Amino acid sequence: MIDLRSDTATRPTPGMRAAIAEAAVGDEQKREDPSVNELQERAAALLGQEAAVFLPTATMANQIALKLHGRPGDMLLAERDAHVVIYEYGGAAAHAGLLVHAIPGVAGRITVEQLEAAAAPSTKVADQRAAVLALEDTHNSSGGRCWPLDELEAVIGAARALGLATHLDGARLLNAAVAQGIAPAAIAGRFDTVTLCLSKGLGCPLGAILAGRGDAIERAWREKHLFGGAMRQAGIVAAAGTYALDNHVERLADDHARARRLADAWGDAGLPVDPAQVETNFVQLDVGALGLGVSEALGLLREAGVGLSTTIHPTVVRAVTHLDVGDDDVDRAATLVPQALEGHGRA
Known part of the structure; x- marks a missing residue:
């Protein structure tokens, strides 16, 4: 099976497994784990923030x-x-008590005018106030698109x-x-806080980073305990993250090039893809234009030995390239x- 369902499908490389096996560890809850601290x-430093x-x-990082x-x-x-908004199960309301004002964007991006209209203060003193803006880069649902x-x-200004x-939400910031x-x-340093996921394109088995000002991260440590996220000898996982920062960042360009090759090839074969929208490692394919339902299309592809996945869009499936x-x-x-997919539409 060629697994193109998600970059979360990656498995630790031999070098990463060696780093995990050799990791120095300590009590992470007491901030004594040297691999976590490193x-x-x-x-x-990578994200242009004071602490992480x-x-x-x-x-969990986003919700904190x-x-x-x-x-x-x-x-x-x-x-x-x-x-x-759509994949964290109402966490903003459940954990922080926040109301969500969802702004329709283009390619995952909103405009200054939209933001100003959404944040306009109420004429009623007792009404809720807009408190926080969360942006996503790359934007998952739009197909891995980037913010210029x-x-x-x-x-942000x-x-x-x-x-x-x-x-x-910089899960795929790198x-x-x-x-x-x-x-x-240059991207992350503009924000008050930023999340970075380690288990997607970076290839780690799990883990994420929340970075920001020193005082904010001190508060985040307490929230980490409240959320049940405190660990013990977590250096065996943190070592994978450090290895990834040393070895798996520049190679993301290979994933992007492969996604573009895939989009070009499918487009040349008559499939409904738009290579111009492939900015990183996602390729979106509109199977509805072929007269197919998503479940039917995924079944046909699975039988052919290729795994793609659903998206929030009712007729669109996606392929995601990664280090595996x-x-x-x-x-x-x-x-x-x-x-x-031959025999459907123009394919």
Whole structure:
């Protein structure tokens, strides 16, 4: 099976497994684990922030950040299809008591004008207030699209003028940085807090980083305990993160190139894809245009030996390239997918 369902399908490489086996460990809850401490310091510097805390998942990191920035009854502003809105199971309400104001975007991005309208103060003193803006880069549901820096700077500047805290769901932030040829801190350093996932394109078995100002991260440590995210000898996992920062960042460009090759090949074969929208490691395929339902299409592809996955869009499936997918896999998928869908639409 050529597994293109998600970059979460990656498995630790031999080098990463060696780093895990050799990791120095201590009591992470007491901040005595040297491998965890090293990862946190490395990640904070990479992201242009003062401090960082190591957490089991990126969803936990996002939820802790939102709790830091708002009070129960405040509003969270986010793009309508952002991960914190549609894939975190109402966590903003359950954990932080935040109301969600979902703003319809284009390619996962919103405008200054939309933000200003959403954050406009109420004429009623007792009404809820907009407290935090959460952006996502790359944006999962739009197909791994990136925020252009000028647009990002304008929206963050508007948020600050409105008195909003800013959080970046940067689960795939390093994909955005590599795709745009810029330092991760050029994106992440603009925000009050930022999440980085280690278990997607970086290939770690689990783990995430929440970074921000020193005082915010001190508060995040307490929330980590409240969320049940404190660990003990977590250095065996943190060592994988440090290994990934040393070895798996620049190679994200290979994933992006393979995704574009796949999109070009499928487009040439007549499948409904838009290669111009492939900015990182996602390829979206509209099987509805072929007269297929999503379940039927995924079944046909599975029988052909290629795994794709659903998206929030009712007729669209996706392929995601990652470090366990090589050039031969892409070449085979480029042929197998059109063959599997042959007889539907133009394929």
